Amino acid sequence: MVDILHRIGVVSSPDEVYAALTTVDGLAAWWTQDTDGEGEVGGVLRFRFPVGGFDMKVLEARPGEFVLWQVVEGPAEWVGTRVRFDLKHEDGYTIVLFRHEGWSEPVEFMYHCSTKWATFLMSLKRLLETGKGEPAPNDVQISNWH
Amino acid sequence: MVDILHRIGVVSSPDEVYAALTTVDGLAAWWTQDTDGEGEVGGVLRFRFPVGGFDMKVLEARPGEFVLWQVVEGPAEWVGTRVRFDLKHEDGYTIVLFRHEGWSEPVEFMYHCSTKWATFLMSLKRLLETGKGEPAPNDVQISNWH
Numbered sequence: 001m002v003d004i005l006h007r008i009g010v011v012s013s014p015d016e017v018y019a020a021l022t023t024v025d026g027l028a029a030w031w032t033q034d035t036d037g038e039g040e041v042g043g044v045l046r047f048r049f050p051v052g053g054f055d056m057k058v059l060e061a062r063p064g065e066f067v068l069w070q071v072v073e074g075p076a077e078w079v080g081t082r083v084r085f086d087l088k089h090e091d092g093y094t095i096v097l098f099r100h101e102g103w104s105e106p107v108e109f110m111y112h113c114s115t116k117w118a119t120f121l122m123s124l125k126r127l128l129e130t131g132k133g134e135p136a137p138n139d140v141q142i143s144n145w146h
Numbered sequence: 147m148v149d150i151l152h153r154i155g156v157v158s159s160p161d162e163v164y165a166a167l168t169t170v171d172g173l174a175a176w177w178t179q180d181t182d183g184e185g186e187v188g189g190v191l192r193f194r195f196p197v198g199g200f201d202m203k204v205l206e207a208r209p210g211e212f213v214l215w216q217v218v219e220g221p222a223e224w225v226g227t228r229v230r231f232d233l234k235h236e237d238g239y240t241i242v243l244f245r246h247e248g249w250s251e252p253v254e255f256m257y258h259c260s261t262k263w264a265t266f267l268m269s270l271k272r273l274l275e276t277g278k279g280e281p282a283p284n285d286v287q288i289s290n291w292h
């Protein structure tokens with residue numbers, strides 16, 4: 001099992017970051033505009049992109065502290081993996097420790113997803129600091145795989 | 147052992163990407179301006195940042211194909227790890243498969259380094275596509291750890 005790890009610091013409160021991870025409006029403003037569903041525990045969030053998408057079941061969520069999703073629909077490499085956001089306050093930043101865990105193999109698609117997650121987390125940071133993120137379909141292009 | 151993985155596509159030739167990974171001028175234009183040493187096999191490259199830095203021994207390098215470094219000086223978590231860039235041509239892009247391998251534990255610093263590598267690889271892409279990268283000390287700030 002291999003994981004994708006990231007760490008960003010957002011000049012914002014843990015509650016504001018948490019809202020951007022658990023509401024459709026928040027998620028649509030940094031990850032993909034085509035988001036719907038329910039971001040509370042037990043809900044399923046549907047994220048769609050120009051090509052493909054993911055459904056995430058919300059397994060756990062503690063306000064201002066952490067969010068844990070399980071992928072229930074999407075590319076074969078993603079189904080069953082988990083996406084976790086741990087939040088803490090430090091030096092005036094909300095630190096987001098991100099982990100997309102449980103990949104069975106480090107396939108080339110995992111390399112791609114690692115870099116995409118970084119650019120989307122920077123979009124989350126930008127959203128909360130400036131009011132404007134870069135969600136799909138206007139996300140940062142990193143390669144031929146978009 | 148855990149690894150950091152990334153994948154970017156650069157609208158440029160494998161030889162140009164290779165030059166940006168193996169020459170002091172190339173490296174200084176996307177990673178850190180304070181770079182010196184020798185980028186050929188057997189050489190040691192010294193990368194310095196406003197705080198700290200790394201020395202990399204060049205273990206292997208094949209023009210237009212791949213580069214492999216071993217960290218010989220730097221933070222304890224980095225020493226002994228390896229940084230590998232594999233290049234291939236695909237759909238008009240040079241694909242860079244990046245791997246910083248051999249971390250002994252997924253410490254918080256590894257989360258940070260993963261996101262920083264993504265932003266530096268995007269700096270490499272920008273350098274080759276626009277002529278201007280974002281090397282330290284003018285690199286993208288991602289958190290309180292810079």
